[in-house]
Amino acid sequence: MRILIVEDEKSLAQVLKKGFEEHGFTVDVSLEGEEGLFMAETYPYDVLILDILLPKVDGLAILRTVRTKKIEVPVVMLTARGEVEDRIRGLNIGADDYIAKPFDFPELVARVRAVIRRSKGRASAMIQIDDLTIDTNARSVKRAGREIRLSATEYNLLEYLALNSGRVLSRTELTEHLYDTEFDLDSNIIDVYISYLRTKIDKDFDMQLIHTVRGAGYVLKSDT
């Protein structure tokens, strides 16, 4: 999952980046609104975390522009202005959730995960595809009741495929959702990780879940 944090308090932005990265997220940070808006319009984030009071362009303005441009990314507002009117205003403009500073970090992570799930049309934190079970909270994977150990990147790739199961995902899209802006997009690293995942998930089973769509990309689905 790739998220964007727009927060002008540098130390808070850094702590959030570190915390989210440790939860398996790919995190971009912007310290001001103008750049934040540009990034939100340019990259396909899974969630935007926006502070309201920002230099140049404030968080509500970013949200408004993003929604005007029909970018359907989930947005969590993060602000010290916790008054009810502010929350209502933010939600009415199109925010998906609102969390007031000072917040509990595990709560923020849970809320971010929840809005991501809902945006993919899922209510539960457990994803079930045939006999493959993914617990997005514990970041654990089981196939036919047997625990499968994955590296962080393998898990992130599998989670993204599972959240979008049935949909063909291009290599570019997968790269964009798994790596931050500093990553060179021209790499075929996705092919490498897909082959690792196949070894761990599909190799010992008759039914293949990860499929290659020639010239398009990959899709995770049960054959039936």
Add this chain to the structure above:
Amino acid sequence: MRIIPGSIQGRLSVWLILFTSFLLFAIALFLSYEVRQIVLTSIDRLLHSKMQLITGLLHEEDDVIELEVSEVIAGEYAIPRSGHYYKVILGGRVLAVSPSLVDREFVLEAGTPELYDEARKEWIFTSVGPDGEPIRVLRHDLEFRGVPVIAYVAENLSEGLDMMTRFRRFLLIIIPVSIVCMSGIAFLIAHVSLKPLALFSSKVRTITHTTLSERLDQGTTVEELTVLADSFNEMLDRLQRAFENERRLISDASHELKTPVSVIKAQCDVVFLRDRTKDEYLEALETIRAASNGMVKLVRDLLTLARLDSGMFSASDFRIVSLGECVGRAVAALSPLAEGRAIRLETSLDKGITLLGDSERLTEALMNIIENAVRYNRDGGLVEITSWERGDRVGVEIRDTGVGIGSDELERIFERFYRTSASRSVEGTGLGLSIARCIIEAHGGEIRVESEPGIGSCFSVSLPRKPE
């Protein structure tokens, strides 16, 4: 017991009643006096004509002076209780007396005369008649053929006095009745004329801190109250502004305080996610320390502002202060910060300049301004501090080679928590210049700023030697 009630309606009623009662009594007194005068004047006129008639009857026949009474006149005076009397004394001897006075007597000249006409030799007395009735007596002295004559005529006053008594009785009834009626009317008038005031006050009462934006409608109320409504509305304007400023300040302060608290909380939450190396813990603690330092400074600045706002330091505590020393202390405190970025602090100070003020506060104000000049300067920049005195004013000029302030932001930099777009990345509470301005204004001075973006800013502080 209070005679004048507290309410305007009560007062108005009481004053109206008192005034009309007084007026009615005055009119009654005047009228009864006038009626008495009219009655007496008409009787006196009658007495004069009777006197002329009686004295006209004197005549001499065969050297004997006589009073010849005609039938007509005799008829009027014949009846014993007619109330008409006359008596003529010729040279000390009674010449004639009216039949009504035969064998009867009363004091003709009682006390001092009420009226006296020297030229005509006439006196008027009020006396008591033979039947105990009030009598008006006219005495006239004359000479007839060289013999002195004293003539008296008298008339019963009862009828005239009766009329006066009836009139007085009438007044005694009509005045209290009028007063009672007036009280009612006064009360009503007071009630009706004060009704808009009652409406006005009930409307004022509905305005609370949550409805401060409401205003009183001047159109519906009476002319006198529109002035009051205007004053009220102006007061509400001021209250609303003050209230909104206060609310914005509280909201800003809470926002500014929540930010470092969030940093500390998030840092703790993240660092406890898993076991960390010593370096990671140290790094987290360093972030927490920086955030708490920011909070300490913010709380200190907020308390300073609160103290300045509540007027806790006053001109009565002012002492003679050397402006140069204040600048010197501020510069000394800031030189480590300046040296760290190779910024030169050049001072050109006149040690002799003094003013009446609070040395600690002035130093704080100057320190905030100079700190700004350092923080927003470029590395290796320059801050020039010059003191001056002109007439009864003294001042300091602080010129820097910093980022400068755009003209659209120039007005706002003294606002609480306002930070220019260029200053957000620099550490600070956004309160330093507000505090500086508060302190300088409390000294009766002013602070101005000129700036050219990219070249630098110049803050000028001007203070009176003695605050007013």
